[in-house]
Amino acid sequence: MTTTMQSTSAGAPKAWPRPIPDSSPLHWVFRVIGVAVIAAIAIYIGLNATPSTLGNVTEACILAIAAVALNLLLGFNGQISIGHSTFVGLAAFAAGYTVNFWHWNAYWSLVLGIVLCFLLGFALGLPALRLKGPYLALVTLAVAFVWPTVAKKFLEQKVKKNSLKGTHLSPPTWTGLVSKGKDARLDKAIFLYWCGIILLLVAYVVVRNLRKSRIGRSLVAVRDNETAAAVMGVNLKFTKTITFGISAAIAGTAGWLSAARLDVFNDTSFTILNSIKYLLALFLGGAATLLGPIVGAFAYFFLDDYLRSHAPHWTWLPGQLSKGPIASFLLGAIVIAFVFIAPFGLVGFVKDQARRVFIVTPRPLRPALTPSALDDERPEESKGE
Amino acid sequence: MLEVQDVSVRFGGIIALDGLSFTIDEGQICGLIGPNGAGKTTMFNVISRIYDATTGRVLFRGTDLLSVQAHGIAKLGIARTFQNLALFPTMTLLENVMVGGYSQGTDGFWRSTLRLGTAKAERELRDEAGDLLRSLQLDHLAFRPAAGLPFGTLKRLEIARALAARPTFLLMDEPASGLTHGEVDELSETIKRVRDEFKLSVLLVEHHMAMVMGISDKVVAMEFGRKIAEGVPADVRNDDKVIAAYLGTSA
Ligand SMILES: Nc1ncnc2c1ncn2[C@@H]1O[C@H](COP(=O)(O)OP(=O)(O)OP(=O)(O)O)[C@@H](O)[C@H]1O
Ligand SMILES: [Mg+2]
Numbered sequence: 213m214t215t216t217m218q219s220t221s222a223g224a225p226k227a228w229p230r231p232i233p234d235s236s237p238l239h240w241v242f243r244v245i246g247v248a249v250i251a252a253i254a255i256y257i258g259l260n261a262t263p264s265t266l267g268n269v270t271e272a273c274i275l276a277i278a279a280v281a282l283n284l285l286l287g288f289n290g291q292i293s294i295g296h297s298t299f300v301g302l303a304a305f306a307a308g309y310t311v312n313f314w315h316w317n318a319y320w321s322l323v324l325g326i327v328l329c330f331l332l333g334f335a336l337g338l339p340a341l342r343l344k345g346p347y348l349a350l351v352t353l354a355v356a357f358v359w360p361t362v363a364k365k366f367l368e369q370k371v372k373k374n375s376l377k378g379t380h381l382s383p384p385t386w387t388g389l390v391s392k393g394k395d396a397r398l399d400k401a402i403f404l405y406w407c408g409i410i411l412l413l414v415a416y417v418v419v420r421n422l423r424k425s426r427i428g429r430s431l432v433a434v435r436d437n438e439t440a441a442a443v444m445g446v447n448l449k450f451t452k453t454i455t456f457g458i459s460a461a462i463a464g465t466a467g468w469l470s471a472a473r474l475d476v477f478n479d480t481s482f483t484i485l486n487s488i489k490y491l492l493a494l495f496l497g498g499a500a501t502l503l504g505p506i507v508g509a510f511a512y513f514f515l516d517d518y519l520r521s522h523a524p525h526w527t528w529l530p531g532q533l534s535k536g537p538i539a540s541f542l543l544g545a546i547v548i549a550f551v552f553i554a555p556f557g558l559v560g561f562v563k564d565q566a567r568r569v570f571i572v573t574p575r576p577l578r579p580a581l582t583p584s585a586l587d588d589e590r591p592e593e594s595k596g597e
Numbered sequence: 598m599l600e601v602q603d604v605s606v607r608f609g610g611i612i613a614l615d616g617l618s619f620t621i622d623e624g625q626i627c628g629l630i631g632p633n634g635a636g637k638t639t640m641f642n643v644i645s646r647i648y649d650a651t652t653g654r655v656l657f658r659g660t661d662l663l664s665v666q667a668h669g670i671a672k673l674g675i676a677r678t679f680q681n682l683a684l685f686p687t688m689t690l691l692e693n694v695m696v697g698g699y700s701q702g703t704d705g706f707w708r709s710t711l712r713l714g715t716a717k718a719e720r721e722l723r724d725e726a727g728d729l730l731r732s733l734q735l736d737h738l739a740f741r742p743a744a745g746l747p748f749g750t751l752k753r754l755e756i757a758r759a760l761a762a763r764p765t766f767l768l769m770d771e772p773a774s775g776l777t778h779g780e781v782d783e784l785s786e787t788i789k790r791v792r793d794e795f796k797l798s799v800l801l802v803e804h805h806m807a808m809v810m811g812i813s814d815k816v817v818a819m820e821f822g823r824k825i826a827e828g829v830p831a832d833v834r835n836d837d838k839v840i841a842a843y844l845g846t847s848a
Binding site: 418422425428430433437440442446447458577 | 645667669670676679687695758
């Protein structure tokens with residue numbers, strides 16, 4: 213009968229790696245444990261961490277949301293963008309301005325940011341239809357370059373100052389985070405921390421759902437072979453522009469969160485360096501994997517944090533190295549070296565290791581309705597695989 | 598069913614198709630033959646709307662195909678395979694075939710994002726894709742990525758993926774290239790079988806003469822973008838111009 217390549221059916225059953233059938237009870241146990249551990253860590257941090265740690269994790273969430281957004285566009289749809297810092301900046305400015313000058317409710321400013329970013333992303337997706345690879349990179353690069361100028365003009369003409377205040381999002385009463393005085397800072401940090409976690413979770417679920425659906429398959433199909441995708445019925449124009457829009461909208465939520473966290477920000481707050489950070493985080497964690505951008509963003513953020521506070525004291529470093537911008541230098545070197553060793557990022561690396569122990573075997577195909585005589589006459593070339 | 602009327606395609610100075618006309622009837626297997634560079638693939642690309650015709654018309658069951666966009670072709674019931682493979686290398690064979698069924702689905706961005714009411718269609722699509730893989734003896738490779746598999750295997754995957762669109766008209770560009778003799782015979786059987794099973798009309802480009810002559814109901818022979826013969830296989834095989842074209846003595 214069927215010659216399977218899975219190690220399970222080859223003669224004597226091997227103990228390792230152990231096959232775990234997809235969606236089997238054991239598989240569910242693993243899933244539930246995974247989710248429970250992550251939830252427990254998140255809750256533990258929310259209950260016990262200091263305001264500065266909470267602030268750091270929130271900042272890491274912002275980076276993670278932007279990386280998740282970029283992953284949808286670049287990882288799954290194959291469209292590169294070095295302009296995602298612009299969407300983050302646009303949503304931050306929209307929130308800061310409407311809340312401080314028009315006295316909008318901060319949550320409406322989130323909606324506005326999402327809509328504006330979607331529209332700008334969609335518009336950027338239009339030239340992207342005719343451009344590929346490095347040319348698309350250049351166009352988005354130009355957008356990232358132009359943003360600070362636009363932002364500066366906006367500050368000069370509309371705000372009449374050289375910076376914009378944050379939205380000072382305060383916790384609603386139902387959260388119970390309403391202390392006065394010196395605990396107020398902690399309460400606000402806790403609230404923003406949960407905002408970050410929830411927005412990241414939503415971004416993750418959106419991208420995950422898309423990926424596991426008909427649309428997600430079409431995105432990857434477009435990335436892998438545009439012509440074939442079109443012949444299968446995928447509307448390239450529609451798919452690519454909408455994906456650009458959704459990716460930009462997700463990045464916008466990161467910008468809104470930034471505006472809630474920062475006291476002030478200006479035209480230099482969301483530059484091309486941020487875009488590069490999103491790209492590095494994505495590739496560090498693993499592009500085109502669902503968890504890659506999140507793992508990558510957290511790894512990047514805390515590595516960056518560690519190097520910033522420690523590297524300047526490393527007097528054993530040769531020459532004047534520890535005096536310069538050593539942290540950025542080391543960080544760049546580490547990320548590049550790692551991606552060189554593990555091209556599929558941290559997630560790809562861990563998956564490879566885990567596959568030595570457990571293999572999740574896909575749900576089998578529906579069995580043949582009528583056993584076909586052809587089943588026994590397999591062509592030669594496929595037997596050896 | 599298909600009427601190609603006076604179609605010409607020009608690439609700069611090259612005339613790839615030069616006033617080509619032919620017809621295919623419902624349920625027919627039509628062979629399209631001709632030496633390298635005759636314009637066979639170009640004809641495929643015009644029908645699947647990857648290329649525009651410089652002049653001429655293509656009617657498919659009364660619809661003017663040249664006014665349809667590339668992504669609208671599958672909905673009309675037209676599917677194709679590619680001469681040099683156009684698969685999705687990072688996807689598994691199963692996923693490749695599932696993308697083939699894209700035109701049959703209705704879940705858009707909203708429903709996919711919310712994953713509301715998508716489970717049933719997904720399950721059915723997966724089941725059907727599995728059946729198609731089995732039908733082309735590829736089910737044992739269902740969960741392997743397409744990248745790196747042998748050419749002959751991938752050629753069959755192209756057929757499975759095309760069938761997932763539930764076409765009524767299937768275009769196959771050199772499905773037998775890279776196959777051994779035994780496999781070619783098997784492929785002929787497969788093509789006839791799927792034609793009957795899926796009630797298809799077929800346009801088949803193939804250099805393997807025995808195969809084309811063996812399974813085609815009619816054959817169109819072309820050279821330099823022009824039709825040189827059209828008719829039942831026995832007549833086309835014995836046509837002087839066709840013989841000359843293949844022996845390379847044609848002016
Ligand atoms: N995109 C293109 N741009 C320029 N010239 C093209 C293009 N596509 C095809 N041609 C030219 O058109 C002519 C017909 O090519 P086509 O691929 O249709 O031939 P074919 O009959 O399929 O040949 P083969 O048997 O080798 O596959 C060739 O001279 C080819 O070089
Ligand atoms: Mg060809």
